[in-house]
Every structure is written in C-alpha cells, then in structure tokens.
Amino acid sequence: MKKLFILLTSIAMCYTTYAQKNNLKPKFDERTELLSVVFRLSGAREYQNNSIKMYTDSVDTYFEPFEKHKVVKMAKKLRKMRGVAYDAIMSLAVHISIENGTVLFNKDVTRDNLDGRWGKSLNKFMTHLNDFYKVSNFGTFYQSKREIYGIAEKRFQEISGTINLKWFKQFFGYEPEGEYNVVLSFINMGNYGPKVKDISGKESAYSIICAWKTDSLGYPVYMNAQKHTLVHEFCHSFCNPMGDKFYPEMEDKAKKIYSKVNDIMRRQAYGTAKTMINEILVRASTIRYFEDEGAEPARIESMIKHEKARGFLWIDKLYDALERYSANRDKYSTFEDIMPDIVTLHNSLTVAPMYKEYLNSCPKIVSSSLANGSKDVSTDLKEIIIVYDRPMRSYGITKKGKRPEMKLEWIDNDKTKLRIKVKLESDTRYHMNFHTMFNRDRYGFPMIKDFDLKFSTN
Numbered sequence: 001m002k003k004l005f006i007l008l009t010s011i012a013m014c015y016t017t018y019a020q021k022n023n024l025k026p027k028f029d030e031r032t033e034l035l036s037v038v039f040r041l042s043g044a045r046e047y048q049n050n051s052i053k054m055y056t057d058s059v060d061t062y063f064e065p066f067e068k069h070k071v072v073k074m075a076k077k078l079r080k081m082r083g084v085a086y087d088a089i090m091s092l093a094v095h096i097s098i099e100n101g102t103v104l105f106n107k108d109v110t111r112d113n114l115d116g117r118w119g120k121s122l123n124k125f126m127t128h129l130n131d132f133y134k135v136s137n138f139g140t141f142y143q144s145k146r147e148i149y150g151i152a153e154k155r156f157q158e159i160s161g162t163i164n165l166k167w168f169k170q171f172f173g174y175e176p177e178g179e180y181n182v183v184l185s186f187i188n189m190g191n192y193g194p195k196v197k198d199i200s201g202k203e204s205a206y207s208i209i210c211a212w213k214t215d216s217l218g219y220p221v222y223m224n225a226q227k228h229t230l231v232h233e234f235c236h237s238f239c240n241p242m243g244d245k246f247y248p249e250m251e252d253k254a255k256k257i258y259s260k261v262n263d264i265m266r267r268q269a270y271g272t273a274k275t276m277i278n279e280i281l282v283r284a285s286t287i288r289y290f291e292d293e294g295a296e297p298a299r300i301e302s303m304i305k306h307e308k309a310r311g312f313l314w315i316d317k318l319y320d321a322l323e324r325y326s327a328n329r330d331k332y333s334t335f336e337d338i339m340p341d342i343v344t345l346h347n348s349l350t351v352a353p354m355y356k357e358y359l360n361s362c363p364k365i366v367s368s369s370l371a372n373g374s375k376d377v378s379t380d381l382k383e384i385i386i387v388y389d390r391p392m393r394s395y396g397i398t399k400k401g402k403r404p405e406m407k408l409e410w411i412d413n414d415k416t417k418l419r420i421k422v423k424l425e426s427d428t429r430y431h432m433n434f435h436t437m438f439n440r441d442r443y444g445f446p447m448i449k450d451f452d453l454k455f456s457t458n
Contacts, residue, residue: 026156026182028149032093036187042075052186071128090192091115103130172238173334178204193236207233235282243278264311284318309444313354363441365451376458386418396438401431
C-alpha cells in the first residue's frame with residue numbers, strides 16, 4: 001500500500017511541471033459535493049457521472065441508506081415541478097456555507113445571483129439539507145476522500161494554471177472584485193459557471209468542472225481540451241448579466257430562432273430562448289479568448305463551425321461583431337457598450353435562410369449496399385457498406401430494434417464509407433437505426449433525420 005501511495009504521489013507531482021500563468025488553484029468543495037450527492041440520490045440524470053468509478057461506487061454504497069431522506073424526496077419534486085436541475089443546483093451550492101457541522105445559507109452573500117427556480121422552496125429545502133448533512137455524517141465521508149481529491153486538484157492545475165485571467169478584464173472591460181474559483185467534481189455530468197455576490201457587492205466567479213477520464217489505476221486525468229470548458233464557464237459570469245438585461249429587446253426574434261433548433265438546444269439542456277442567448281454570447285466570447293491567445297485561423301474557423309453545429313445559427317455573425325468590438329475599444333470600453341449593436345444585429349436576422357444553411361451543412365447517408373426493406377437476405381451476407389455524403393467524425397447505431405452481431409470500421413481515411421461486418425441469424429428481422437445525434441460530421445453537425453435500415457433473413 002505504501003508503494004502504491006508513493007507511485008500516486010509521483011504521478012500527481014509530475015502534473016505540476018508546466019508554465020503557470022496564474023495562482024488559480026483548483027479544489028474540491030464540500031458544498032458542491034453535498035448538493036451533487038443529494039441530486040444523484042434523487043435520480044437526476046445530470047448527476048449520474050460514473051467515470052471515476054472508485055469514487056462513485058463509494059458514494060452509492062455509503063449514501064444508499066439515505067436515499068429516502070426528505071431532502072432527496074424534495075429534490076425529486078423540485079426537479080419535476082420547478083425545473084430545479086443542472087446549473088440551478090450548483091447555483092445554490094456556491095451560496096451556502098457549512099459551519100461547525102451545520103449547513104446554512106451564507107449570511108455574507110446576497111441572493112442576487114441565486115437561480116430563480118428555487119423560489120419560495122429554498123428555506124424548507126435548506127432545513128432538510130442540513131438534516132441530511134448531519135444524519136449521513138457527510139463531513140466524515142468528504143474528509144475520507146481527500147487523497148483522490150488531492151490527486152485530481154494537482155492534475156487539473158496543469159490546465160487551470162495556464163488560463164490568462166487578465167484577458168477577462170481586458171475583453172469585458174471590467175473585472176469582478178471577488179475571486180475566480182475552479183471547483184472539481186466527479187458526480188456532475190456537465191460543467192457550470194455560477195457566480196455569487198457578497199454583501200459588499202463583490203462578485204466571485206466559479207467554474208465547476210466534471211471528469212471523464214481515468215488512468216490505469218482508476219484515478220482522474222484531465223485533457224487539454226478542458227481549458228476551453230474552463231474559459232467558457234468563466235465567461236458565463238460576464239455574459240449572462242448582459243443576456244438577461246438585453247433579452248427583452250431580443251425576445252421575439254430569439255423565440256423564432258429557438259423554434260427551429262429547440263430539439264438541438266434541449267439535448268444540451270438549454271430549455272429556453274433566453275438561455276440560448278446567454279450561451280451564444282458565452283461561446284462567441286470564448287472563441288475570442290483563444291484567438292487573442294494566438295490560436296491559428298484554421299482553429300478559429302473550426303471552433304465557429306462546431307458551435308454552429310450545436311444550433312447556434314448566427315455564431316459567425318456574432319463573432320464578427322466581437323471582432324469589431326475588439327478593434328474599436330475607444331468606442332466600446334466595455335462589453336455592455338457593444339450590446340445595443342448586437343441587439344440590432346440579432347433582430348435583423350432572417351431565420352429561414354439561416355436555418356436552411358444549417359440543414360445544408362448536416363450530413364446524410366446517401367447509399368447502403370443493402371437496400372432498406374430487403375427480405376430473404378442470405379445469412380451468407382458478411383458486410384454492409386454505408387456511404388455518407390461528407391467526412392464524418394462519429395457513427396452510431398442505436399438499440400431501437402434487433403441488431404445483428406456486428407463490427408464497424410471506416411474503409412477510407414476521409415471517413416465517408418463505413419463497413420459493417422455482420423453475422424446474421426436465419427429467419428430474423430433486423431433494424432439498424434443510425435440516430436441523428438450519434439452520426440456527426442467532422443465539425444459536429446448531426447444528421448437531420450435518422451436513417452433506418454430494416455431487413456429480414458430467409
């Protein structure tokens with residue numbers, strides 16, 4: 001066991017050898033873990049991340065006796081009745097404090113930035129949450145995990161330490177008087193960017209980051225791509241207030257755009273047109289960060305296309321507006337100064353051509369070596385060739401119907417031709433459903449319609 005500890009310590013230490021740009025130290029937070037555990041017990045799908053299995057298995061085992069606690073039942077009800085989910089949960093987490101074994105709403109902060117979905121239910125929920133903390137002896141569980149928390153913190157600092165925090169003030173024109181905080185979590189399926197204002201008016205920004213990868217020992221590892229996520233979440237603290245303030249002027253056109261892409265947005269947990277507006281402001285600003293930090297033009301173009309693939313139809317036009325903003329800071333001293341221009345741009349958009357352009361950017365399956373609806377297919381058939389109309393990034397066949405035993409591989413380097421090696425059974429009906437969201441091109445554009453290949457053997 002001692003040798004294992006030495007090995008893990010060495011691994012953790014090697015993650016700190018990088019050029020650090022800031023003093024940003026990632027950490028675990030007992031408050032975010034507490035709320036994550038409660039909503040995991042409630043069955044909230046966005047808190048069912050099982051990537052760090054050694055951790056989540058211990059969570060499930062330890063807290064199983066408390067899954068019928070009042071706070072868990074209330075969490076289920078609030079999620080269903082008031083939409084308390086995703087970022088609303090983390091919004092509360094950064095507004096509470098844990099003092100001497102008691103969970104309280106932090107007396108030193110205001111409720112200005114608390115997610116409104118909590119409403120009048122907050123006080124009752126806090127009472128149940130405090131009881132859960134005590135009866136489950138949550139603090140003891142949290143402290144028992146300091147080893148794995150520490151390894152994760154050291155590893156992620158290799159990424160968080162390279163963020164140029166000065167950029168946020170330079171770009172947005174002001175800087176919160178509070179702090180930037182990076183919080184890690186193993187339970188969250190996604191990432192969140194809440195902020196909190198203290199009673200003196202200082203605002204602190206949070207970037208709450210999940211984990212998806214492990215090393216051979218099951219400990220978390222982080223990818224350089226998560227630097228993008230970190231910048232994205234910090235941008236929320238600057239962009240959301242602007243989106244909220246100017247949304248009434250953008251609402252009519254925003255709802256028309258949202259009506260075209262609502263399915264795509266809902267898959268990303270963006271349930272309203274207002275949320276979509278906040279997100280596109282964040283995403284365009286995030287791309288600006290990487291350009292200002294020296295990203296190549298090809299990478300910037302790729303980032304814009306990736307965002308358009310996610311349903312942000314006018315991201316290229318918004319990005320151009322931010323280019324003008326950056327080039328004319330004598331005219332626009334803060335991000336708020338450019339917002340009237342962005343509102344004018346947004347309200348001048350013509351939805352139909354934008355959506356048509358989006359549809360034309362989406363991949364299609366143009367042919368199959370086995371015709372759809374084929375009957376009496378011989379069990380001697382060994383492969384099926386599927387051809388897409390453009391280079392792809394991913395493929396996927398759902399369990400919508402009975403699938404043959406199969407192995408999939410790309411035939412060509414461009415990934416336009418997919419070979420499916422099959423082993424067929426006699427007298428069987430098969431249904432291979434190529435789902436839109438699993439079949440994406442190299443920029444992330446999904447197929448617009450599912451492709452169903454149905455056939456039966458003789």
